[in-house]
Amino acid sequence: MVKRISTPLSDEVVESLRAGDKVLITGYIYTARDAAHKRMVEALRRGEELPFDVKGQIIYYAGPTPPKPGMVIGSVGPTTAIRMDPYVEPLLKLGLKGMIGKGYRSEKVKELLKKYKAVYFAAVGGVATLLQRHVKKVELVAYEDLGTEAIRRLWVEDFPVIVANDAFGGDVFEEGRTRYARI
């Protein structure tokens, strides 16, 4: 079964999701990866505001290729999420509800998802042309000088993801591997 959700996410929606669920996301999501996270967290440390209000929002860990003429965005698949783990808590504290990336998270982040009622989605890494088709609009939000690592607001329609870590400690990777491991 596929669940359809739209952003911004409420606590009820987050709580309705379980690890392994197939989900299609419609609405605005924000791209940010290593360099943008570093800047955002440094800004918060200095007491400044973030370039966008993260409340209820989803951050997509991704840095697209440049668009060809006539396209809104280039190829845009997820990047490895665990590199962003050190930056997650201050954003969750401000109300961030979801993250999209690839790969597993640290134990610490799994705990934080429970604490702040948030969810981590995995998109299929590397299928970047397929995912690009679900992006309908793109606006630059901040840090243009970071190039591909700038923060962009994407309007996505039926963006396909899987709930990797839910707000109750569920973990699709652990559960999946245990089921199929033969050593």
Next chain:
Amino acid sequence: MREVPVSEIKKAVKELIIEANYKIPEDALRAYEEALKKEQSPLGKEVLQQIIENAKIAREQGLPYCQDTGIDVVFIFLGQDVRVTGGSIEEAVNEAVREATKEGYLRASVVWDPVFERKNTGDNTPAIIHYEVVPGDKIKIVVAPKGAGSENTSRLAMLKPADGWEGVKKFVVETVKQAGPNACPPFTVGVGIGGNFEYCAYLAKKALLRPVGQRHENPLIARVEEELLEEVNKVGWGPMGFGGLVTAVDVKVEMYPCHIASLPVAVNIQCHANRHAQREI
């Protein structure tokens, strides 16, 4: 001496970078189609379907298969009877990277310096260039762009000779296990065994240039490849790590003699974006 103008190398490298990024090789694609028949996990199957569809869209529309268009790894097998004229090969390759990145709408993903400022060089230069001098009067160029998701999970160990085959196997399986979902399985695993510290890593990378599904011509190495493939697929990660039977579609091994006191092993993890393109000049 056959003379080859350096501009021909530039042209070839430029075209190969774009080709590699847009068109996943047939052998890799066939391996994913085979994997789809074998895979039992429903999520795993779905991932494989997405991978195959993505490859088709990328080919047909001329788009980068993956947004991480990687750092450009360029192998130059230079025939010893060739004289390259008209400039530096290194400069030609980097100019090719610059032009391919811009004209192919690829992502600039290289920073200098690696530790402190990490400022994007803006055009994906410089490339990593490997040269080998080989017999003949041809130049064979192989381009293999490599993303960081899988490269970051690669490992090298200087084992003790007493660790033997069991030690090698354990290290390869452990590396695949640690790489897991982060490195975008199904993998092709490149393994270098023997040589020394740096040569072993080079062998692991070079092993990946052989077609997926093809066994090594040396029967000993072919056997090693088969056994390792079976072992790494017991790990259970499956496509994209959601659980499944196909964690790797192939393991490619190269071996080399080594010192009486050494047993180097290197594992280069190749994600499903197994991009390479080649040409002979």
